[in-house]
Amino acid sequence: MSRLQDALTRADANLDAALERLFALLRFPSISTDPAHAGDVNAAASWLVDELASLGFAAELRPTAGHPMVVAHWRGAPGGRRVLFYGHYDVQPVDPLSEWRSDPFEPRIETRDDGSKLIRARGASDDKGQLMTFLEACRAWIETAGAPPVDVSIMLEGEEESGSPSLTPFMEANRDELKADLALICDTGMWDARTPAITTMLRGLMGEEIILHGPSRDLHSGMYGGPAINPIRVLARILADLHDENGRVTLPGFYDGVPEVPPEIAAQWARLDFSAERFLGEVGLRAPAGEKDQPVLNQLWARPTCEFNGILGGYVGEGFKTVIPARASAKVSCRLVGDQDPHAIREALRAHVRARLPEDCTVEFVEHGASRASVMNAALPAFEAARQALSDEWENEAAFIGGGGSIPVAGHFQRILGMESMLIGFALDDDAIHSPNEKYELRSFHKGIRSWVRILERLA
Structure with missing residues (x-):
């Protein structure tokens, strides 16, 4: 059995225990914008440090002017290639609490009539469930091969949901320690439930x-x-x-x-199952109101x-x-x-x-x-390698897509650390992030872990 298959098999076998670990993290009400929850934010950070240390990472809780940063390193992988993974462990407030169908900080599995399952809790999708897919992928490699296929640094922020006031100063003060060949950001989503995506441009x-x-x-x-x-x-x-x-x-x-959309990216977008009528119809509209000579996807991502x-x-x-x-x-x-x-x-x-x-x-x-906008150099070989890894895991071929919103940390990585970022996440549009009844598909969590297992192997 190949090293990759060993790690994938271990990720499958670990799923129940991985859910228990995710639930432990979700129980911390780590609401960064509310001073009353400062202790909970610190407790969540400390839990992550202990978890990373138990895997063999050199992990530390780093103070900032606000909430602490979790920093961890794994050195010594063959080949010398190094990635920096970014996620955030703080969450949005839960108001209005009366609209939640269950305790937002008591996670649970819900089963639909069709047998599909979801994880219900604040932070399940944004971003605790997402960051744990990466940590569990590292676990699968460490438990089977003794180490990840590449050197891994991890930076987990506790202020993303409150404007990240400490992030830029921290990155500037620790530039040499954090610099890597590539940054990995797991705070984005899939194109749809069967089509993974790498976000390569952010407005x-x-x-x-x-x-x-x-x-x-x-x-x-x-x-x-x-x-x-x-x-x-x-x-x-x-x-x-x-x-x-x-x-x-x-x-x-x-x-x-x-800029104009590169032809190869435009061709990928054209293959996506997108209907402007359906997209607008979901919010009670019919007629695109932007630039008349631009397709709607271009209006959302590239204009x-x-x-x-x-x-x-x-x-x-x-x-x-x-x-x-x-x-x-x-x-x-x-x-x-x-x-x-x-x-x-x-x-x-x-x-x-x-x-x-x-x-x-x-x-x-x-x-x-x-x-400023962030535009990633998708022509780098690592981007295509990751796209192929995602395509191997999911039913549909992965696509390079744009993002209509802004994720400033990607620009910070370019400006401060001089490196590109791959934004890969497994959230879905209906995950209700920042809203009552946030959820994360169990399938997203499981296949997200397997996806990162594959990506780490390809990046090596």
């Missing part, structure tokens, strides 16, 4: 709040309507001018640095956007009040791709607003973050 983000000021106080619209400037009307025109009739953003220079996330002004309570407001505000976010510069786009947005201000209006701006 960046620029957030800005625009606050327009007009009259010195709210005015009676019967007494002042007409001659008095109305900040809502001004704001509405400013926002409307940000898109043309084809759905393109009108800011000068906005599309600087936006930038400018969206309005909130508008406030005037009287918004029950009933009616005839008022001209003294101020109106909007929150605007731009998802970015390729080499778009979030700071240049912020300045272009501000210039757009200022150019449209009438005489009696002033504006103030409030920044809400700026991060």
Whole structure:
């Protein structure tokens, strides 16, 4: 029997014990954003250190200005290739608790009518179940071959769900220790329940709040309507001018640095079972509203956007009040791709607003973050090796896909440690992460372990 088959067989035999270990981790209410749970966050981190040490890793709890970092190393694998695995052990708050069908920190297995099973608990999918697939894959290799096929460093964060304030300083202070040939991030999902995926592009983000000021106080619209400037009307025109009739953003220079989708990636996306009608129909919509000349998948993964996330002004309570407001505000976010510069786009947005201000209006701006997109070099041999490993485990061929959201740690690995990241996860769209009744498919957990077993062997 081959070394790979030995490790896969051990992963299968370990499944029940692996679930017990996952359940032990899930029972910690490690809610990083709530100071009342600081002790639980520390306890979860300590549990992980002990677990890694029991496998033979050199594992430590590292203090930060916030919650601790778990760092572990396995050295001495043949070949000298080294990977850095990243995950996070903190979780989102569980509110509203009344909507949970069971205790969010008392994990359980639920069986559907068709016999399929799921794990129900906060953190089951995001991210404790995911990070444990990797740890259990390492266990299978260590118990059968005596070591993983490659050197493995592990960094598990305790602040991902609260903005990661300590992550960048920690990485900068420990750059030499953490640097590896490749980073592995297990905080993403599958394309569907039978199709694994490697996320190779993540959009960046620029957030800005625009606050327009007009009259010195709210005015009676019967007494002042007409001659008095109305900040809502001004704001509405400013926002409307940000898109043309084809759905393109009108800011000068906005599309600087936006690349075309490589033909081989476009071909993979075309083979995916995706229906724009089905995708929009699930949320009660029918007609794509983005750039008219772009396929919907491109709009989601490979094209930038400018969206309005909130508008406030005037009287918004029950009933009616005839008022001209003294101020109106909007929150605007731009998802970015390729080499778009979030700071240049912020300045272009501000210039757009200022150019449209009438005489009696002033504006103030409030920044809400700026991060560049992350684009991985999927042409590296390791990416195709991992894709083949995933394809060997699952029913359908694995695909390189994009991500519409932002995972800043991938960009940090590029910028601070100078290495590419492979984002491989086994979550599904219906896992209800950040929501009541979060779940993780038992099949995702089991085959996720087997997938990492295969990937580690291929990377060697």
